[in-house]
Amino acid sequence: MKERQLFCPICGKKVPVLPVSPYRGKHQLFHNAELCQCSVCGLIFMQPMPSAADLENYYKTVWTTSDDVGIVYRIQAGERVRYITRHIDMAPDAEILDVGAGHGLLLEAFHKQGYGNIKFYATDPSPENLERMKLRGILAYPDINSLGNQQFDLITICFVLEHIPDPVLFLTGILNHVKPGGFVFLDLPERDDTFKPLLEPHVMVFTENSLIALAEKLGLSIMHMTGYGQTRERLIANEKRSHFSKLIQNWYTGIISHIYPALFPDCADIFRHTMLYDTYKFDEEGHGRWWIRTLFKKP
Numbered sequence: 670m671k672e673r674q675l676f677c678p679i680c681g682k683k684v685p686v687l688p689v690s691p692y693r694g695k696h697q698l699f700h701n702a703e704l705c706q707c708s709v710c711g712l713i714f715m716q717p718m719p720s721a722a723d724l725e726n727y728y729k730t731v732w733t734t735s736d737d738v739g740i741v742y743r744i745q746a747g748e749r750v751r752y753i754t755r756h757i758d759m760a761p762d763a764e765i766l767d768v769g770a771g772h773g774l775l776l777e778a779f780h781k782q783g784y785g786n787i788k789f790y791a792t793d794p795s796p797e798n799l800e801r802m803k804l805r806g807i808l809a810y811p812d813i814n815s816l817g818n819q820q821f822d823l824i825t826i827c828f829v830l831e832h833i834p835d836p837v838l839f840l841t842g843i844l845n846h847v848k849p850g851g852f853v854f855l856d857l858p859e860r861d862d863t864f865k866p867l868l869e870p871h872v873m874v875f876t877e878n879s880l881i882a883l884a885e886k887l888g889l890s891i892m893h894m895t896g897y898g899q900t901r902e903r904l905i906a907n908e909k910r911s912h913f914s915k916l917i918q919n920w921y922t923g924i925i926s927h928i929y930p931a932l933f934p935d936c937a938d939i940f941r942h943t944m945l946y947d948t949y950k951f952d953e954e955g956h957g958r959w960w961i962r963t964l965f966k967k968p
């Protein structure tokens with residue numbers, strides 16, 4: 670494997686990098702690119718990196734948000750709140766900002782878990798998402814700059830960082846809005862390049878080591894970090910199965926997930942939950958999993 674010197678977005682300088690794989694994307698913005706890994710911090714990043722302007726345009730014109738919030742997103746929001754409240758002592762009236770909040774499901778999850786008095790704010794670049802959240806009474810803004818100098822006890826950033834070409838610059842901006850002693854919660858995929866047939870539009874692939882380097886670069890301490898979800902080994906094995914085997918599996922799962930709830934409507938919700946937990950393992954933690962979650966603390 671040929672080593673080259675490239676600029677690493679976390680190390681902030683030219684470092685030796687190794688090629689990982691060609692980039693897998695459909696849109697022309699992601700054509701003819703590759704993934705490289707920094708040999709210092711372990712971050713894997715797209716090379717060449719699309720410009721910030723091109724990415725912004727892509728999210729405005731190509732990326733679509735859905736009206737339908739799947740049950741998976743609800744479960745994930747619930748698991749995030751369980752994780753956060755397990756690791757930090759949150760005041761009942763804590764001020765929380767969710768960056769890239771989507772439909773604002775995190776607020777619902779906080780309420781369900783007994784945090785009915787938090788002051789919840791959200792940002793999201795999608796006008797549709799902003800409208801949806803405002804209709805539900807959420808204080809929603811297009812970006813963090815719209816919040817002036819306001820600071821929060823906790824800022825949550827879920828499934829966002831892998832889309833950002835300059836994570837240090839992005840998080841530095843976020844940290845201006847975290848109170849001293851406050852927290853940043855990150856939730857993101859780990860090494861999803863190893864099992865996702867299409868990586869678009871992720872421009873970064875994180876590992877635990879690269880997140881540790883990121884925290885260090887930003888002067889933050891790590892309260893907790895863990896992998897969670899289905900094991901990567903299993904995800905890779907699933908992806909390697911033949912087309913026919915995947916088809917049979919999908920067909921079987923489809924039938925089971927329709928027949929059982931039809932026969933036993935009272936148990937349909939529990940059944941669906943069980944099936945989803947079995948597939949995604951949202952509640953299982955360990956190394957080498959689908960996702961990583963972590964809590965950084967600002968000094």
Ligand SMILES: [Zn+2]
Nearest residue numbers: 677680707710
């Ligand atoms: Zn690096």
